[in-house]
Amino acid sequence: MTLLLILGVVLVVVALVLLATALAPAESATSGVARSLAAIQAISIAPKELRDELDRPFAERVLEPLQARALKVGRRLTGADSAERIRRKLDFAGNPRDWSVDRVVSGKVIGALALAAVGLAFSLLLGVGLPMKILMVAGGLVAGFFAPDLYLYQKTYDRTERMQRELADAIDLMTISVESGLGFDAALQQVARNTEGPLAEEFSRVLREMQIGQGRAAALRALGDRTNVDDLKGFVGAMVQADSFGIPIGQVLRVQSGEMRVKRRQRAEHKAQQVPVKITVPLIFCILPCLFIAVMGPAVISIMENMG
Structure with missing residues (x-):
């Protein structure tokens, strides 16, 4: 009878433990869902300022x-x-x-x-x-x-480098446009429309400034102030003087075009003359050591083998 009583108590305890284990996840899941619903409800009833703050982008x-x-x-x-x-x-x-x-x-x-x-x-x-x-x-x-x-x-x-390269061609196109009968503003528009790059953007900005009421001389001076290209500043100064003194624009553009091409050729020759000086350092430290290894290496190996 004692053994049966002990066995019955053990079975009852095991049953209670199993029941508690089975009910615990359900309670935790229920409490988790409840907490989520409470958080959603708290956000929905939060003040408008707090909700607007949370809705703003990062x-x-x-x-x-x-x-x-x-x-x-x-x-x-x-x-x-x-x-x-x-x-x-x-x-x-x-x-x-x-x-x-x-x-x-x-x-x-x-x-x-x-x-x-x-x-x-x-x-x-x-x-x-x-x-x-x-x-x-x-x-x-x-x-x-x-x-x-x-x-x-x-x-x-x-x-600056790109504007300096493109300036001579842009002035050539402007010269052809003026000599064909267009005005200076229309020639600027042709350059801004038919070319790409920073120079075309600057000419387009000059046209926009003139369209909103700014004078031609002031717009050209502003173009010179926005860049550090000496050739472009010289071109702007020549155009402002021609506009002030009534000199024919076509003649000034023809002279400026010739000067720009001469300066571009001189810059190319100057850079070509710098090539021997610039190639000296890689020639000494990179090319000549490899050449010495390729030429003298077999001879050095042969001498070491004969002496050994």
């Missing part, structure tokens, strides 16, 4: 405040006259899309912090000492701060 909620803070810090670091200098650099670079003075200033600060963090991560990954860590972080800080300036410098250089 760029507006996070990136724009970050850029605003970086802009405040950047203005303190770059100085009061930096806005005019950066605006001039943007004009020389052709005003790249989505680039402005505020974006460049904030990009300096964000780039400095980002590259400093990258330098710190690399130093920790490589396991270098403290002086090297400081050097890598400082290098990333300086590189990130001046990265927008380097980008604008490269854009300016590429744009």
